[in-house]
Amino acid sequence: MDESEHHSPAPAPAPGPARFERICFRASDAPAARAALARFTAIYGDCKAAEADVIVAIGGDGMMLETLAASEALDVPVYGMHRGTVGFLMNDYRLEGLRERLAEAEPARINPLRMTAYRMDGEVRRARAINEVSLIRQRHQAARIRILIDGKERMSELVCDGVMVATPAGSTAYNYSAHGPILPIQADILALTPISAFRPRRWRGALLPRDAQVTLEVSAPEHRPVSATADNVEVRDVRRVDVEIEREVTHTLLFDPGHGLEERLIREQFA
Incomplete structure (x- = not known):
């Protein structure tokens, strides 16, 4: 047989961009978001989150x-579309070319915070936060x-309106408003930021290793009650x-x- 008749198998095609055929759409109750939801589902269809290749969240942060x-139990990426008030975690709204945008999108992987809150009545509540866990005074008296x-005790008493632990992803949200630092998204640190600290008056917070375990104990919670919030989950009358x-x-x-x-x-640091 002539050597020219020998054929090597064709090389396998290079993997192409990720395909997002099955899209689950979720929208806030804002009129603009609901209107966008109707337009998107009419063009691209819709499916349940558990069956989706991607979830598109329409609204604000x-x-x-x-x-x-x-969707935290699902191995499904989330792509945000801004049709709300604050949109730091969202992409610009555009109806056309959604699947092409999804295929070209850059992933960012983040871990949430876990909050374990111990109430005065003995109840224990747990919640997760993408942005921050914050403690805030419930009455006119400052929290201690x-x-x-x-x-290990690092501060015996912080007299303040509150204090928070923020992730890099959440460092431009409430943390930044409280004059906390903006953290690079890949930084292995957390921001511990006071809210209107009275004593120590000049304390501006601390940067902590990512794996640090932070314990915040409320002094005299029966007289100076404090609530704890993990993003949008609030637990009132906490003692620790x-x-x-x-x-x-x-x-x-x-x-x-x-x-x-x-x-x-x-970009936010130069705004």
Whole structure:
């Protein structure tokens, strides 16, 4: 047989971009978001989150946080579309070319915080937060909070309106409003930021290792009640709150090229 008749098998085609055929749409109750939902589903169809290749959340950052919480047990990325008020975690709204945008999107993987809140009545409540866990005074009196890191006391008493532990993803939200630092999205640190600190008056907070276990103990909670909030889950009348990274949960967010979280965090510092 002539050597020219020998044929090598054709090389396998290179893997193409990710395909997002099955899309689950979720929208906030805002009129603009509901109208966009109707348009998207008419063009692209809709399916249940458990059957989807991707979830598209339509609204503002609150809708994104709600969607991430609802889908944390699913290995499905979430792509946000801004039709709300604040849209730091969202992409620009555009009806056309959604599947092409999804195929070209850049992933950002983040872990939430786990909050364990111990109430005055003995109840224990747990919740997760993408942005921050915050403690806030419930009455006119300032809160008095003892701070422990990995079981070691670091501050015997912080007199303040409150205090928060923020992730890099949440560092531009409430944390930034309280004059906390903006953290690069890949930074292995958390921000511990006071809210209107009275004593120590000049304390501006601390940067903690990502794996730090933070304990916030409320002094005299019966006289100076404090509530704890993990993003949008509030627990009132707490006496102690433990905060740490939830390593077993990873969320994947999708962003248009050049507009990912890393770029947004850098851009925010020069706004």
